[in-house]
Structures are given as structure tokens and as C-alpha cells.
Amino acid sequence: MTTSPALPKTNDLGFYEMRFESVGGLGANLAGQILAEALVLKQGLNGAHFSSYGSEKKGSPVKSYIRLCAPDREVRSNSPIERPHLLAIFHQCLLKTEGVTAGLFPDSIVLVNSTDPIDQVRYRARLVSGTLGVVDATGIAVEFNTRINAAMLGAVCRVAGFIDAAAVKDAIAGSFQSKYPKLVDANLKTFDRAYEKVQVKELAADARFAGAPAEPHVSYYHALGYANAPVGGIILNPGNTAHKDLSASRQGIFPLFHRDRCIDCGLCTQTCPDYVFVWEKGRDKRSQPAMVLTGPNLQYCKGCLKCVRICPVNALTEECEKPEFKYTADAQLWGPPDALITMSREGDPAKWAADEGNYWHRVS
Ligand code: SF4
Ligand code: SF4
Numbered sequence: 001m002t003t004s005p006a007l008p009k010t011n012d013l014g015f016y017e018m019r020f021e022s023v024g025g026l027g028a029n030l031a032g033q034i035l036a037e038a039l040v041l042k043q044g045l046n047g048a049h050f051s052s053y054g055s056e057k058k059g060s061p062v063k064s065y066i067r068l069c070a071p072d073r074e075v076r077s078n079s080p081i082e083r084p085h086l087l088a089i090f091h092q093c094l095l096k097t098e099g100v101t102a103g104l105f106p107d108s109i110v111l112v113n114s115t116d117p118i119d120q121v122r123y124r125a126r127l128v129s130g131t132l133g134v135v136d137a138t139g140i141a142v143e144f145n146t147r148i149n150a151a152m153l154g155a156v157c158r159v160a161g162f163i164d165a166a167a168v169k170d171a172i173a174g175s176f177q178s179k180y181p182k183l184v185d186a187n188l189k190t191f192d193r194a195y196e197k198v199q200v201k202e203l204a205a206d207a208r209f210a211g212a213p214a215e216p217h218v219s220y221y222h223a224l225g226y227a228n229a230p231v232g233g234i235i236l237n238p239g240n241t242a243h244k245d246l247s248a249s250r251q252g253i254f255p256l257f258h259r260d261r262c263i264d265c266g267l268c269t270q271t272c273p274d275y276v277f278v279w280e281k282g283r284d285k286r287s288q289p290a291m292v293l294t295g296p297n298l299q300y301c302k303g304c305l306k307c308v309r310i311c312p313v314n315a316l317t318e319e320c321e322k323p324e325f326k327y328t329a330d331a332q333l334w335g336p337p338d339a340l341i342t343m344s345r346e347g348d349p350a351k352w353a354a355d356e357g358n359y360w361h362r363v364s
Pocket of ligand 2: 254255271272273274275276277296300301302303304305306307308
């Protein structure tokens with residue numbers, strides 16, 4: 001065991017606290033567990049890790065907490081972390097969700113998985129000050145065929161400044177070695193790539209964000225008591241029935257359907273846990289009447305990619321959600337109730353960068 005590192009800052013109780021905001025399936029719980037293991041067992045700090053998740057289902061909200069202190073202190077607090085020194089957001093769409101950036105200190109570190117430029121992320125997160133890290137964890141994970149938790153761990157190590165990357169890599173290897181030994185190397189490469197690629201910026205205080213949504217949460221969450229606790233049983237952030245923008249419940253990855261390759265075998269439909277695939281009456285290759293697949297209705301897809309793995313002819317491929325894919329879902333954005341509109345794009349990556357090749361297609 002190495003000498004335990006000094007924590008860069010602590011709260012009134014002597015804790016350095018981290019919160020991971022995520023979506024079920026991205027591996028935030030495992031990431032927190034691995035990080036805590038590295039910091040406690042390999043770096044000699046004292047600490048605790050725990051997560052909160054609702055239905056334990058891919059696509060549902062997940063929060064993972066890591067609480068650290070000096071080795072001579074005891075961790076006697078088991079409450080959720082409301083004021084994080086380090087906040088890692090595993091999916092940029094979560095920035096739209098109430099309370100995700102709640103409770104930041106003026107000098108907290110925020111890390112966001114995003115492909116957007118760092119200033120744009122700061123603007124969307126409405127960060128008043130602190131340090132911001134941005135990493136394309138989804139893209140890195142797709143490149144190495146891993147989950148984004150290893151990428152986020154690499155970036156967390158880099159932005160935190162006191163975490164020993166070698167200790168975390170040891171813990172990653174230990175975690176995968178017994179059950180999935182073939183995945184060890186890919187996860188370590190994912191970690192390294194994110195460690196190297198994360199962009200970091202110190203944020204000068206910006207008056208534009210004074211009074212921004214993140215700020216009231218500081219006092220709101222910090223001073224909760226019998227007099228001001230919210231009434232139970234009320235959904236403060238109801239679902240978005242107007243825009244049907246459920247992007248925060250997908251994982252930043254989705255199946256792209258290639259009609260020209262599909263043989264209408266139906267395996268994807270049998271495999272999809274959420275009955276996402278849509279069929280209609282049509283003609284098969286011999287022009288006989290048949291049911292044909294029109295593709296997944298991404299409004300209801302959570303990005304688990306089981307369909308991609310099962311398709312025998314590669315008619316479904318794994319894609320990262322990109323800014324131009326903001327509304328990958330068949331989303332009723334405006335117009336009469338049955339006016340569904342789908343955003344799609346042409347298959348030329350050169351055009352995507354120039355923001356060409358996208359078109360709105362009226363489904364009905
Ligand atoms: S599994 Fe593939 S080939 Fe079969 S119906 Fe689905 S998309 Fe088409
Ligand atoms: S369509 Fe594919 S990725 Fe989406 S929920 Fe169904 S199986 Fe998962």
C-alpha cells in the first residue's frame with residue numbers, strides 16, 4: 001500500500017465527496033465501486049461508495065456516490081452526496097435534467113461526457129465558476145467496444161489531480177479479470193485514451209450565470225430541514241410530454257437501421273426488451289404480401305444494443321448520438337397531434353461535420 005494522498009479539499013466533516021450522475025447501463029455504479037476500491041485499498045484513504053437507482057433498469061436514473069476522508073477518520077455518514085467536490089455527468093443529455101448540477105461549490109470540478117466544445121458545455125450547464133472537464137467518453141467506448149465507465153474513470157483521474165491512475169487501472173483489471181478477462185485490455189485502453197483526451201478549463205466567474213439554475217440548488221439542498229423539505233410524493237420534474245425528448249433516458253448510443261440489408265427475420269423484435277420495433281404490411285423480396293420492418297421507434301429505445309448484437313446481417317449498427325442527432329426519436333415536436341417528424345441524415349460523414357445531409361421527414 002502506498003502512502004495515502006492528501007485530499008485537495010474537504011467539507012465541514014472532513015470528507016472529499018464525488019457524485020456520478022448517470023443513466024442505468026452506463027456503468028456508473030461499477031465505476032464508483034472501482035474508484036473507491038482503488039482509493040481505499042490501494043491508496044490508503046478511508047472511504048465509502050454507494051449508489052441510488054430506481055428500477056435498476058437500463059435507461060433509469062442512477063447516482064453513484066464516493067465519500068473519502070483521511071485514514072485516521074471514520075466514515076459515519078451514509079447520506080447521499082448533496083455538495084460534491086467532483087461531479088461527473090456520464091451523459092450530456094442529463095444536463096437538461098433538474099438537479100443534476102445541484103450543490104456545487106464555487107471551486108467544484110465538473111466532468112461531462114460530451115462531444116461539444118468546452119465553452120458550449122459550460123454554457124449549457126450554466127456553471128458559475130470552478131473547473132470543467134469535457135471528454136467524449138461515448139466515442140472512446142465505441143472505439144474500443146467497451147462501456148463508458150472506463151473512459152469516465154480515466155477522465156476523473158486526470159481532473160481530480162490526486163488519484164493514482166495506476167491504482168485505478170489495477171482495480172479495473174481486477175474487476176474484469178475473473179469474469180471477463182478478454183475485456184481487461186480494451187478497458188485499460190479506454191481508460192488511457194480518456195485520460196489523455198479530456199479537455200480541462202478553469203472557469204473564471206461569469207456574471208451571466210449568476211442566479212443560474214445551479215445556484216439556487218446550493219441553498220435549496222444545503223439547508224433542507226423540517227421547515228422547508230419538499231412535500232413527498234410530488235414529481236418535481238415531470239416527464240416531457242410536450243417535446244417527447246427522452247434522450248436523457250437513452251445512453252448516447254442507439255441502433256441505426258439499414259433497411260437495404262434487413263431480411264425481416266424478426267430476431268431484433270424478439271430480443272428488444274422494450275418492444276421498440278415497428279412493422280407494417282408490405283411485400284417481401286418475391287413481392288409476396290408480408291410484414292416488413294420499418295425500424296426501431298427511437299422514442300422508446302434506451303440504447304441497450306441487444307438488437308445490434310442479435311441481427312444476423314448487420315442491418316442494425318451501433319451509432320453515437322451526435323449533436324445533429326438531437327432528435328433521433330420520432331418526436332412530435334410541433335403541429336397536430338399525429339404529425340410525427342423524424343430527423344435523419346444521409347450516409348456521408350463529410351456532410352455531417354458541415355451539418356448537411358440532415359433532413360426532416362414527415363412520417364404522417
Ligand atoms: S434482426 Fe436484423 S435482419 Fe432481422 S428483422 Fe431485425 S434488423 Fe432485420
Ligand atoms: S431497439 Fe435495440 S437498443 Fe433500443 S431498446 Fe430495443 S434492443 Fe435495446
